[in-house]
Amino acid sequence: MKRLYTYQNGNTTTTIYDDGTKTHFTMDDEFEFEFPESHDISISQCCDNGCEWCYYGCSPTGKHAQLLGWRFFGSMRPYTEIAINLQRPLHPDLGRFLFLMNSHHIICNVTINQNHFMDDEIRRQLDVWVRQGFVKGIGISLTDPTQDGFIDEVKKYSNTVIHVIAGVTPWEDIQYLMGHGLKLLILGYKKTGRGKKYYDGLFIPIITQMKYLEGGLDEVINGFKVVSFDNLAIEQLHIRDRLSDKEWDMFYGGDDGTVTFFIDLVKGVFARNSLSQITYPIGDKTIDEMFEIIKEEIKKGSD
Numbered sequence: 001m002k003r004l005y006t007y008q009n010g011n012t013t014t015t016i017y018d019d020g021t022k023t024h025f026t027m028d029d030e031f032e033f034e035f036p037e038s039h040d041i042s043i044s045q046c047c048d049n050g051c052e053w054c055y056y057g058c059s060p061t062g063k064h065a066q067l068l069g070w071r072f073f074g075s076m077r078p079y080t081e082i083a084i085n086l087q088r089p090l091h092p093d094l095g096r097f098l099f100l101m102n103s104h105h106i107i108c109n110v111t112i113n114q115n116h117f118m119d120d121e122i123r124r125q126l127d128v129w130v131r132q133g134f135v136k137g138i139g140i141s142l143t144d145p146t147q148d149g150f151i152d153e154v155k156k157y158s159n160t161v162i163h164v165i166a167g168v169t170p171w172e173d174i175q176y177l178m179g180h181g182l183k184l185l186i187l188g189y190k191k192t193g194r195g196k197k198y199y200d201g202l203f204i205p206i207i208t209q210m211k212y213l214e215g216g217l218d219e220v221i222n223g224f225k226v227v228s229f230d231n232l233a234i235e236q237l238h239i240r241d242r243l244s245d246k247e248w249d250m251f252y253g254g255d256d257g258t259v260t261f262f263i264d265l266v267k268g269v270f271a272r273n274s275l276s277q278i279t280y281p282i283g284d285k286t287i288d289e290m291f292e293i294i295k296e297e298i299k300k301g302s303d
């Protein structure tokens with residue numbers, strides 16, 4: 001693992017490595033970050049994939065975000081990260097947006113559904129962006145692990161992570177991918193958008209499938225090169241109970257809003273995370289002004 005960047009953020013030294021790993025170090029008891037280091041950014045609600053559980057309610061007639069001209073872009077710190085949703089049809093301004101982010105030294109990661117990742121035309125475009133250094137990490141939302149050539153395609157890229165959803169992705173699909181040296185990210189199930197109806201209408205309840213996954217986590221951890229969880233999955237799969245205090249301190253990336261927050265460019269708002277009911281207009285705020293608002297919300301919530 002090669003070290004790429006190190007920067008100081010408040011009382012914390014942040015280091016990023018070439019495989020996407022990020023570490024935080026402080027001499028104090030608590031991390032205190034001066035600026036946010038990563039954002040999930042929604043750039044489009046236009047998507048032809050029609051997933052029944054789509055928490056963001058995307059459809060082929062959904063809207064693309066305004067991608068250029070936001071004031072806060074210029075206030076983001078070099079080597080901080082964003083993760084954007086890449087869907088078919090591609091956002092028409094995406095190339096220019098990625099060029100802009102790259103010129104500000106922002107690390108761009110994308111998440112893409114397997115159906116779109118396996119589309120030759122999209123992959124050709126993705127290849128260009130990866131070669132240019134515009135896209136660093138690729139998160140692929142799994143639909144069918146047995147698809148011809150899928151695992152080989154995934155392995156062609158150095159920074160790919162397979163995304164699965166707790167309670168939705170069948171256990172056999174996760175098992176199928178074990179032993180291939182892949183990285184896995186387990187996401188929690190979001191009951192917003194179409195996710196609510198899907199949750200209520202299933203014959204085998206999502207909660208039952210989650211319990212099954214929880215029971216098989218040791219096998220999952222042994223079957224992949226790296227296994228990680230988002231904060232919602234940490235809660236839903238009771239990950240805290242499996243770790244000692246020392247392991248928790250070492251592996252936990254921090255609560256939403258403490259070093260990261262969500263930005264929705266389609267709606268022009270930001271929030272603590274993508275599920276938060278409390279949102280704020282972006283307007284012409286800088287990234288630090290937005291972060292202050294999020295920190296204030298957290299402070300009030302814990303008072």
Ligand code: SF4
Nearest residue numbers: 047049050051054113
């Ligand atoms: S979950 Fe992703 S791929 Fe599926 S409809 Fe929503 S945006 Fe499209």
